[in-house]
Amino acid sequence: MSPERRYQIALCVLYTCFTLLRLRYRRAAQAQVLRADGGDAQRLGVLIPYEVMTFFLYLLLPRTLAWAAVPLPAAVRWAGAALGCAALVLFAWVHHALGANYFWLLQLREGHTLVTSGPYRWVCHPMYTAFIMLHIAVALLSANAFLGLTWLGGLALLLVGRVRREEVMLNEAFGEEYREYTARTGRFLPQMGRAANLAKARTHGSKKPSQG
Numbered sequence: 284m285s286p287e288r289r290y291q292i293a294l295c296v297l298y299t300c301f302t303l304l305r306l307r308y309r310r311a312a313q314a315q316v317l318r319a320d321g322g323d324a325q326r327l328g329v330l331i332p333y334e335v336m337t338f339f340l341y342l343l344l345p346r347t348l349a350w351a352a353v354p355l356p357a358a359v360r361w362a363g364a365a366l367g368c369a370a371l372v373l374f375a376w377v378h379h380a381l382g383a384n385y386f387w388l389l390q391l392r393e394g395h396t397l398v399t400s401g402p403y404r405w406v407c408h409p410m411y412t413a414f415i416m417l418h419i420a421v422a423l424l425s426a427n428a429f430l431g432l433t434w435l436g437g438l439a440l441l442l443v444g445r446v447r448r449e450e451v452m453l454n455e456a457f458g459e460e461y462r463e464y465t466a467r468t469g470r471f472l473p474q475m476g477r478a479a480n481l482a483k484a485r486t487h488g489s490k491k492p493s494q495g
Contacts, residue, residue: 290360290424291342297367298338301417304371308378308385326444330437341430351429363423370416376402377410389449397457399464405473407464408449411442412471446470
């Protein structure tokens, strides 16, 4: 078996585990939708099919993307695989913390709660952190500039707007409580000195939107 085939198998394993994890937690909203971001589904409707198409293009017709291959050392490519595994662990942790609050679109629904446990104790958007990690892992493991740059670029364009809109929804639902929460947590990475503020963290249970 060639080294390139091993990298392709590693990518398949990563995305199979990712897909199974998402399917495990993805569910239709049972509660009444109070507010939704209609454009969110449209943006994901472009990004997801593109990533699926180029992913299988890389796996099944690798010569079509061979022009963008980057000669990365084997150690760097396997480091990408390790980063992907770490992203899967973070995805599982995030989903476990969100529980019934998880929904793949930005929605404000009846009975939502602001989650401040698990990775949300340190980071406001750990779900997006995991997505960034996974996309970097694909870039390194595939060693393909076209795949890496377009995937990361598409994710960046999605998150720039989505994070802003999500934070507006959360701020409208929480007001001062949400502003206090964001003051003691990082957006994608923990803030320096976060440990000193852990004792101040509180869990609130009222109508709040889902988090990413």
